[in-house]
Amino acid sequence: MSASDPLPWRKLKSEPGPELMVxxxxxxxxxxxxxxxxxxxxVLETPDWVNVVAFTPGxxxxxxxxxxxxxxxxxxxxxxxxxxxxxxxxxxxxRELQEETGFTSQRWSPLGAVEPNPAFQTNLxxxxxxxxxxxxxxxxxxxGEDIRVALLSEDEVLRGLREKAIRHCLVISAxxxxxxxxxx
Amino acid sequence: MSASDPLPWRKLKSEPGPELMVxxxxxxxxxxxxxxxxxxxxVLETPDWVNVVAFTPGxxxxxxxxxxxxxxxxxxxxxxxxxxxxxxxxxxxxRELQEETGFTSQRWSPLGAVEPNPAFQTNLxxxxxxxxxxxxxxxxxxxGEDIRVALLSEDEVLRGLREKAIRHCLVISAxxxxxxxxxx
Numbered sequence: 102m103s104a105s106d107p108l109p110w111r112k113l114k115s116e117p118g119p120e121l122m123v124x125x126x127x128x129x130x131x132x133x134x135x136x137x138x139x140x141x142x143x144v145l146e147t148p149d150w151v152n153v154v155a156f157t158p159g160x161x162x163x164x165x166x167x168x169x170x171x172x173x174x175x176x177x178x179x180x181x182x183x184x185x186x187x188x189x190x191x192x193x194x195x196r197e198l199q200e201e202t203g204f205t206s207q208r209w210s211p212l213g214a215v216e217p218n219p220a221f222q223t224n225l226x227x228x229x230x231x232x233x234x235x236x237x238x239x240x241x242x243x244x245g246e247d248i249r250v251a252l253l254s255e256d257e258v259l260r261g262l263r264e265k266a267i268r269h270c271l272v273i274s275a276x277x278x279x280x281x282x283x284x285x
Numbered sequence: 286m287s288a289s290d291p292l293p294w295r296k297l298k299s300e301p302g303p304e305l306m307v308x309x310x311x312x313x314x315x316x317x318x319x320x321x322x323x324x325x326x327x328v329l330e331t332p333d334w335v336n337v338v339a340f341t342p343g344x345x346x347x348x349x350x351x352x353x354x355x356x357x358x359x360x361x362x363x364x365x366x367x368x369x370x371x372x373x374x375x376x377x378x379x380r381e382l383q384e385e386t387g388f389t390s391q392r393w394s395p396l397g398a399v400e401p402n403p404a405f406q407t408n409l410x411x412x413x414x415x416x417x418x419x420x421x422x423x424x425x426x427x428x429g430e431d432i433r434v435a436l437l438s439e440d441e442v443l444r445g446l447r448e449k450a451i452r453h454c455l456v457i458s459a460x461x462x463x464x465x466x467x468x469x
Contacts, residue, residue: 107359107431110352119303121310121327123405126303129354135431142354142429143305168294169403170313170326175291176403212468213447215454218401219353219360221307226454245326247291247319263397270399270410270458277461278468284396 108134123147123183124222147224150217151194152181152275155204155231161252163234164267165201168247177251177261178272180204181226190214190227198231202250203238206231212278217271228275255280292318307331307367308406331408334401335378336365336459339388339415345436347418348451349385352431361435361445362456364388365410374398374411382415386434387422390415396462401455412459439464 110131118126124145131140155163162179169176180201184193191209199205212228242248253261261267262282276282294315302310308329315324339347346363353360364385368377375393383389396412426432437445445451446466460466 105433107350107352107433109357109359110354110431118305119310121302122325123327126305126310131354133428133431134352135426136428138428140429141306143307144355166291168291168318170294170315171328171405171407172400172403173293173407174403175293176400178403213449213452215452215457216356216360217454219356219358219362219453221355223355223357242319244317244320244322245324247294247317249289249291265397268397268399269403270401270454273399273461274454274457277457277466281465281467282461283465284462 149184150226155234164251166249194229200241203236204234206234208232333368334410339418348435350433378413384425387420388418390418392416
């Protein structure tokens with residue numbers, strides 16, 4: 102997007118780091134093209150993620166409430182999770198919506214993919230829209246999950262954003278593709 | 286936001302993990318209140334971050350182009366970085382804007398704080414708006430940086446989002462508080 106673009110950094114070395122369960126750590130040594138100095142940096146090798154903005158036929162949005170270990174409190178998020186090996190992102194989104202909420206939909210559209218953290222993660226998070234979602238199944242939670250489903254109106258979602266009840270940045274990124282989230 | 290809210294998980298154990306440069310790993314063992322089973326999970330202890338939506342007097346947005354080690358390519362982002370020990374988020378935002386772009390502003394407002402990843406990170410990212418930003422200084426880059434400044438119109442930002450040139454989720458989250466980012 103600019104005539105004089107920053108140069109790529111040459112990778113001088115790449116060392117395996119500890120297995121971190123949700124990610125595999127790696128330490129890359131890179132050469133700064135501005136100074137030629139070598140720099141050692143963490144990279145987390147992370148599988149792709151998905152999340153889903155799901156609307157019911159009555160235009161409620163399907164949210165999940167769950168305890169999150171990083172922040173140590175219960176969050177309000179849209180359904181999502183990890184793309185399993187061999188899955189494509191849409192399949193993962195359909196599976197996660199059904200497992201976490203019991204909702205399924207016949208009307209899926211991609212909302213693009215974003216970088217959760219290009220500074221030290223390798224992965225993308227793929228956003229999807231599911232319309233006319235209906236609760237056709239029971240929940241199917243794994244050992245790391247204890248989830249409640251919440252159906253919120255658009256106004257409740259916007260209020261939740263302003264009042265900091267909804268503040269996961271990947272959730273906000275997905276919602277921003279279908280709702281006007283401006284504070285002012 | 287719901288009558289029957291998920292319960293907090295009891296922390297059974299917390300073990301230090303490896304130092305990861307941008308984060309300190311920790312392994313927490315938590316008890317799932319749904320099943321009573323213990324589960325070991327990674328937590329990355331991360332300092333708070335900031336980023337800045339900066340507008341020039343001519344309503345251009347101040348962006349930075351830099352090579353990012355996680356994704357291994359040059360990204361287009363708004364300025365931002367880590368809150369240093371002893372700094373408050375606004376000071377960090379003012380410092381990062383000036384160091385990464387040379388721009389300063391007399392008109393700052395908070396745009397709220399979001400969770401970069403509540404699942405395994407402890408931190409917040411504080412968003413700020415800087416209006417009437419002017420380039421008053423030279424860049425002051427650290428060893429890990431090689432940055433080009435790009436001034437983009439609102440239309441160029443929206444096109445960048447659609448064409449995937451702008452896809453860092455913390456950047457999208459901050460922008461969504463001042464621009465309507467809907468795809469449809």
